[in-house]
Amino acid sequence: MLNGTEPSTRSTEYAVVFGVVVMLGLPLNAASLWILCTRMSLKSCNVIFMVNLALADLLLVISLPARVYYHATGAWPLGNMACIWFMMLLRNNIRSSSIFITFISVDRLIAVVCPLRSRHLRTASNAWKAVALAWVFVLAVNIPESLKLKQFLYSTNESRCYEYTKDLKGSKFRYFQPVLVLTLLAVNIVSTVLVSLTLRTRLNDSARVKNKVNIMLIFFMNLMMFAVCFVPVSMFVFFNCDSHCRTPLIWLASMNCCLDPLLYYFSFDGFWKRKEDVDTSGAREE
Template identity: 70%
Template sequence: MLNGTWKNYENGMEQDMSSTAYALVFGSVMTLGLPLNAVSLWILVRHHSLKSPSAIFMVNLAISDLLLVLTLSMRVYFYATGTWPLGDMACIWITMLFRNNIRSSSIFITFISVDRLLAVVYPLRSRHLRTPYNAWKAVGLVWLFVVVVNIPESVDFSRFLNIYNESSCFEFHHRHPPITAMAYVQPVLVLTMLAVNIVSTILVSLTLTNRLNESARIKNKVNVMLIFAMNLMMFTVFFLPVSLCILFKSWRPYIKPLICLASVNCCLDPLLYYFSFDGFWRRKEDVDTSGARDGWRE
């Protein structure tokens, strides 16, 4: 009895420590991510003309991050208090918004990489593709895609909560939500987007290295490669591990730490905006006049 009581005490202490750590991580991400993304969104809309495909993709990336950040307060409350007062529907919505952030962010970051690839490697032939109209169409399709995927996922998640009568959220005592066919959408999507980013990085790197005469027209070549390096880091560190938990059962016990890690991506995206624009802090009139509106080509 004494051994059993001591083990229960140790398990309780370990659970309390892990919950406190999760609350601190999510609280820190919310504290940093909310002002960083709000200010970035304001600067992108106010100081930069939304006539650049990259600016359009970055605005929507900032919106995606803000939607995630706004849900973190409830994760902080849950892990700090151990209670969930909002019911199943709020749990479903918050879970879906987290998944949407991974999916939409991975697609928008890939769009930014492809746009930079076209601007650097095929600057003349890609002009008819790199238009604001096409960028807005792509953005609309992305949001439609993530919403459509949410519908069957939400239904499956709701059934799980009802069947097992789970009264909490993020912590399930009976079993984890079942693996369905829709669960494979995210890992397949993230792996596909990562492959596109790798190819884009290689092609741009070869262009900047081998075509010296053409690449001389491109400003801040270091910034160009930094952006591609940041994009690859986003995938390999933040998006890929949490997405692959569905494919590898041995990873599933680490799902909560990986969710914490994935949420940090919203704090680093503002760096992407900064390095993407030479005149990030300047007004759009000054940027347009200087000819450095997108910060890539003269």
């Protein structure tokens, strides 16, 4: 049973930085989810993807107070199963957030490149199907991974949650997350390049400068999210990285729940207020 009484597990600095994530992420994502569900149309693909992104972030945030307590006291009173659940919530957030951010990028790509021909694809029904498949995929990975993690925690002599010094060596899941994140990053890079080229050729008039800047900000923020939050923590399996270098990477990964609301802001301000105008312009250009 985990007891986590070793004094070396205490870290006031980690308790503070994770506490800041909780204080920022909880109200930001709760407010974002409320605005998305009450003020925005759930018939829009992008809103559907953002609702699920905010939900994934909120699930991560509500799990972080346990980590704050752990780093502040050096004790883990909740047992192995709770430790597994909280650790899986972080992994699920990285996977689900990277998937939903990629959905947003691909949706914007299709909307900009072929606004008329894509209307039969960019429907609420298809968006919900994609979201459901994403959640099923993420949760399906949990089953064997949680069993392997449970086996590891119960067999190790270490008694500290979050502080295991090896990442399931020999497990087939060892390289799953970096491959997934790098693949989705490649999709975001290609989407960004294609949208940038399309905006240069189709939206050159001065009236469209603000829209163009805001649309590109969405793509650059998506890339920044991968570069800062998802890629570093996913790549530590390739290096000899113990808990002392892993915890800062996990903190960086958890910061995505504080940065995602900026993505919603730029989407609302730069795109949704002019959605009908943009679609009409795209129809005329087609």
